Amino acid sequence: DAGVIQSPRHEVTEMGQEVTLRCKPISGHNSLFWYRQTMMRGLELLIYFNNNVPIDDSGMPEDRFSAKMPNASFSTLKIQPSEPRDSAVYFCATSWINEAFFGQGTRLTVV
């Protein structure tokens, strides 16, 4: 298995544009998490899914953020409209029972 795959690896966009981040989990993992990492706030849990169902989205900062998991092999995190303060590294992680495996992350820069 290639591990958790995120795309794109880097994204530079202008303020106000829509941004979509993608994640392909490890096959068989039934939990999927989206995290945001910044120097100031560390690793923040945005939302997590169990068996494709959103369980806890209390970490989603505001209505501009939305996440979907239409099937067991794909998830998206969308920001619309994007703002400079959304600049961060976004990690997707997946898990089955125990260890969470992280993707390589998407570095988002909003200018």
Add this chain to the structure above:
Amino acid sequence: GENVEQHPSTLSVQEGDSAVIKCTYSDSASNYFPWYKQELGKRPQLIIDIRSNVGEKKDQRIAVTLNKTAKHFSLHITETQPEDSAVYFCAASANSGGGADGLTFGKGTHLIIQP
């Protein structure tokens, strides 16, 4: 929700010495406590974890201790080496089995090993 505090934010030790990183958590329902290591520009990776039914776990130079009464857990690295330099994150969750609940992470400790 869960709140995890981690200290110190930066730790500098001489090569060969020991390093200790401490974390506290707030939710008494938490029962799974992993530690992740993140090297510069890379993803966090699990190095060791502990469940609430044990008080200590060791893996070569790394050990983790857990005090459920006090709600704190610690990472101990002995005989530190240059490759131990990284950011270390503690985390906690109420792992219900059949799929981990969301991990709440501490803010991280930047460990610097001085040659």
